[in-house]
Amino acid sequence: MTWRTELERVAARLREAAGAADRAERLLTDDASRLAATGIEQRRSDLAERLRAAAAATATGWLGDDLAAVGPDTPMWTEGAAAAAVRIGTAEIDDAPAFPALVGLLGKGHLVCDGDAADPRVAGMLQSLLLRITAAHPNLELSLVDGVTLGQVFAPATALVDAGIAGPVATDHLALGRVLTAAEKRLTELRDIAARGQSIADRPHHLIVIAGLPPEVGKSTRERLAALAHAGPSARCHLVLCGWRNAPHREPLPAVEHATYLTCTANEVRLGSLPLPVRLDAAPSPSLTRAVFGSRAQQRREAGELSVADLVPETLWTESSRSGLTTVIGRDQAGRSTGGDVEVSFDDATPHWLIGGRTGGGKTVFLLDVLYGLATRYSPDELELYLLDFKEGVSFTEFTPSPLDPSWIPHVKAVGVESDREYGVAVLGALRAELSRRAGLMKRAGATRLARLRELRPDVRLPRIVAVVDEFHVLFAGNDRLAGEAVAHLEELARKGRSYGVHLVLASQTISGIEALYSKKDSIFGQFPLRVALPGAKHLLDEGNDAADGISVGQAVVNDAGGIRGRNRTCRFPDASSAEELLGELRHQLWERRGSDEEPVVFRGFDEQHLEDDPTFAALAPTHAPRALLGRAVDVHMSTVGYQFDRSPGRHLAVLGTSVVAADVLAGAAESLGRQHEPGSVEFHVAATAVGVEDTAAAVLESLKARGHDCRELAPGSILAEPREKPTYLVWFGADGADGQPATLRELLLHGPASGVHLLGWWRGARRFLDDIGGSAGREHCAGIVALNIAANDLAAITGGYERSWEARSNRCLIVDRHAGTERLAVPYVRPGRLDEMVEATR
Numbered sequence: 001m002t003w004r005t006e007l008e009r010v011a012a013r014l015r016e017a018a019g020a021a022d023r024a025e026r027l028l029t030d031d032a033s034r035l036a037a038t039g040i041e042q043r044r045s046d047l048a049e050r051l052r053a054a055a056a057a058t059a060t061g062w063l064g065d066d067l068a069a070v071g072p073d074t075p076m077w078t079e080g081a082a083a084a085a086v087r088i089g090t091a092e093i094d095d096a097p098a099f100p101a102l103v104g105l106l107g108k109g110h111l112v113c114d115g116d117a118a119d120p121r122v123a124g125m126l127q128s129l130l131l132r133i134t135a136a137h138p139n140l141e142l143s144l145v146d147g148v149t150l151g152q153v154f155a156p157a158t159a160l161v162d163a164g165i166a167g168p169v170a171t172d173h174l175a176l177g178r179v180l181t182a183a184e185k186r187l188t189e190l191r192d193i194a195a196r197g198q199s200i201a202d203r204p205h206h207l208i209v210i211a212g213l214p215p216e217v218g219k220s221t222r223e224r225l226a227a228l229a230h231a232g233p234s235a236r237c238h239l240v241l242c243g244w245r246n247a248p249h250r251e252p253l254p255a256v257e258h259a260t261y262l263t264c265t266a267n268e269v270r271l272g273s274l275p276l277p278v279r280l281d282a283a284p285s286p287s288l289t290r291a292v293f294g295s296r297a298q299q300r301r302e303a304g305e306l307s308v309a310d311l312v313p314e315t316l317w318t319e320s321s322r323s324g325l326t327t328v329i330g331r332d333q334a335g336r337s338t339g340g341d342v343e344v345s346f347d348d349a350t351p352h353w354l355i356g357g358r359t360g361g362g363k364t365v366f367l368l369d370v371l372y373g374l375a376t377r378y379s380p381d382e383l384e385l386y387l388l389d390f391k392e393g394v395s396f397t398e399f400t401p402s403p404l405d406p407s408w409i410p411h412v413k414a415v416g417v418e419s420d421r422e423y424g425v426a427v428l429g430a431l432r433a434e435l436s437r438r439a440g441l442m443k444r445a446g447a448t449r450l451a452r453l454r455e456l457r458p459d460v461r462l463p464r465i466v467a468v469v470d471e472f473h474v475l476f477a478g479n480d481r482l483a484g485e486a487v488a489h490l491e492e493l494a495r496k497g498r499s500y501g502v503h504l505v506l507a508s509q510t511i512s513g514i515e516a517l518y519s520k521k522d523s524i525f526g527q528f529p530l531r532v533a534l535p536g537a538k539h540l541l542d543e544g545n546d547a548a549d550g551i552s553v554g555q556a557v558v559n560d561a562g563g564i565r566g567r568n569r570t571c572r573f574p575d576a577s578s579a580e581e582l583l584g585e586l587r588h589q590l591w592e593r594r595g596s597d598e599e600p601v602v603f604r605g606f607d608e609q610h611l612e613d614d615p616t617f618a619a620l621a622p623t624h625a626p627r628a629l630l631g632r633a634v635d636v637h638m639s640t641v642g643y644q645f646d647r648s649p650g651r652h653l654a655v656l657g658t659s660v661v662a663a664d665v666l667a668g669a670a671e672s673l674g675r676q677h678e679p680g681s682v683e684f685h686v687a688a689t690a691v692g693v694e695d696t697a698a699a700v701l702e703s704l705k706a707r708g709h710d711c712r713e714l715a716p717g718s719i720l721a722e723p724r725e726k727p728t729y730l731v732w733f734g735a736d737g738a739d740g741q742p743a744t745l746r747e748l749l750l751h752g753p754a755s756g757v758h759l760l761g762w763w764r765g766a767r768r769f770l771d772d773i774g775g776s777a778g779r780e781h782c783a784g785i786v787a788l789n790i791a792a793n794d795l796a797a798i799t800g801g802y803e804r805s806w807e808a809r810s811n812r813c814l815i816v817d818r819h820a821g822t823e824r825l826a827v828p829y830v831r832p833g834r835l836d837e838m839v840e841a842t843r
Contacts, residue, residue: 115264116212148212192566327373351498358536418605628669657788679708689734727756735761
């Protein structure tokens with residue numbers, strides 16, 4: 001059944017119901033007048049019976065039954081009611097039996113009463129009317145206003161407020177203004193949707209019940225109410241407006257269109273043009289009220305609540321990502337019993353997403369929902385994930401193996417926990433390189449979209465890629481070289497990603513105030529049509545779209561048109577953080593189905609890196625081109641960084657900085673070189689000048705001797721003068737202790753490599769090192785530099801590069817090879833526990 005057919009069916013039922021109500025009103029008017037003239041008792045009784053029958057057919061069930069005869073266990077209606085009429089009381093024709101008095105409301109018009117809730121008759125009618133509507137219509141939104149009894153008339157409806165079916169009761173003119181503003185906004189959005197040819201038949205009715213206007217209400221508010229009444233029915237918005245009466249010395253009230261008027265005097269109540277008095281229904285019993293409102297509130301909570309299990313398909317990995325990726329993220333805030341699941345996609349229409357929300361607003365939980373939803377629908381051959389976290393480092397830890405749980409999500413290729421900006425730039429750069437690779441494949445295959453390429457090249461593995469960057473603004477902090485590189489990568493990925501199946505999710509508190517993006521903000525963020533606004537989101541939706549201002553934690557406003565008004569959908573998403581057991585089971589199920597044992601690369605910003613844990617170190621064997629292993633690069637794969645030794649002039653290595661980490665770097669370099677030479681083919685000469693590193697130097701000697709190498713422990717003054725009979729590595733812990741031997745040192749640096757002699761030295765002072773090698777003229781005499789805690793200007797003086805963005809940080813080093821023209825940021829190898837020792841030493 002199409003939406004148009006369904007809309008026509010509903011419209012026909014509404015017309016039928018409205019016609020029945022109109023016929024009943026005409027019958028009552030015409031026949032009552034005739035009876036009054038003729039006074040025939042039997043005809044009065046017959047007419048009353050006919051009217052009672054018409055009312056029973058027009059307002060069925062909760063909408064028309066006598067509430068005094070309804071028990072608390074009477075079931076709620078579970079499907080939307082089509083009837084437009086609802087009972088407000090009874091009417092009588094002289095002494096004939098009473099019959100229900102009905103008004104057209106939801107789907108038809110409004111009810112306007114000149115009395116207010118200060119009149120017990122009106123208060124009872126309002127309470128019974130509210131109960132009837134709530135029981136009969138599960139798809140309902142309520143706004144309650146009471147400027148007369150200050151909320152007392154709606155006290156029985158507290159359960160509806162708590163469940164979110166109704167907002168807090170407005171009791172003054174300011175709160176009434178907010179209610180009207182929200183209603184006007186909703187009305188505009190629905191009219192925009194209808195103007196685009198989309199059905200609004202499944203949208204909830206919005207009923208505004210005003211028990212009495214606050215005394216401060218003026219002309220402008222009354223005109224807003226009249227305007228809302230005029231446009232409301234077409235947008236499923238209806239009013240019950242009490243206290244609508246002319247006041248002395250005030251302008252006449254504006255007309256309220258599409259309304260039935262209820263007139264209350266001290267002696268009687270009359271409805272519309274009926275010539276008969278009406279007895280308004282009394283308030284329902286407290287037990288019935290509690291049962292109805294409590295049941296509906298519970299139903300709303302159950303309909304609106306979603307667990308992580310609801311996001312997961314019954315069968316894992318059944319969907320194809322050829323044309324895009326789709327997952328359920330939550331349930332429509334209206335809590336509809338059907339059709340309420342909110343789906344979002346990565347496809348040509350919404351290739352990239354922006355997610356915004358304050359700290360504690362639910363970004364991490366929302367991202368977990370999305371990632372588990374995708375990972376359970378699509379296999380690793382259909383989807384790859386790259387995850388970066390630039391805050392506390394807790395967002396994505398459960399996607400990676402840990403000492404307590406060796407499982408991981410097999411879709412994940414790289415995870416950055418407490419990521420460096422350099423690591424983030426490296427990931428974006430790798431994704432940009434993947435764009436280029438896929439572009440080449442497409443060009444050769446004659447395809448313009450990933451879906452077509454996958455059809456033409458089924459032999460090539462081409463999963464869609466989703467890269468998630470949490471707190472992405474950190475990546476673009478400042479306006480330095482890194483920020484510039486990040487912007488360049490981001491712009492390329494945003495513009496071309498949709499064609500090649502590479503999708504971005506950027507999450508932050510705000511997208512404003514990022515200096516590096518000032519000139520690119522529109523061109524980049526314009527490629528992010530899907531916006532998810534969480535509590536506290538700033539500048540995420542379009543200007544004037546404040547739909548996210550009133551949402552609470554666990555709710556999100558989803559907009560698929562760049563944030564423009566009229567395209568919002570508010571949903572509630574499950575709290576993944578409270579489903580650890582379920583997520584653990586899911587993770588293990590996915591892990592057990594993996595096709596490869598390749599673990600994701602995990603970059604933990606401040607973890608120590610140990611030489612013995614590096615697979616590259618374990619695989620070392622004798623070679624003609626040995627290289628000293630120094631650390632793990634801050635790149636996507638955390639590559640091993642080494643420095644190669646050969647017989648070229650200047651192939652020496654200097655470790656610069658006062659940090660004791662330098663001793664560990666030097667030790668690791670020597671041990672890795674020892675594995676790449678046959679025993680007895682080279683010598684290792686080791687000297688320790690620096691205080692406190694004697695144990696490290698001794699451990700290096702023992703390790704090298706254990707591998708069968710010729711090793712000598714030399715006094716600092718003899719390391720340069722010691723005769724060498726074969727290729728030799730001079731490992732000097734404190735090379736700035738070469739006082740009185742600068743000429744000998746420079747001679748060794750200049751001519752040593754040609755005879756197979758290489759120096760690996762630690763200089764604590766960068767300026768001293770520059771003096772020892774002969775100043776700027778001697779730069780080429782030592783091509784390898786490992787910079788630790790030295791200043792950027794000192795490093796620039798040594799390398800000759802004065803435009804440098806180096807900033808010394810704990811557990812980082814910059815590895816420079818002047819001959820190769822490379823500079824690589826790395827995490828240096830250290831002895832286990834070294835960083836903890838350094839922290840303790842500073843306390």
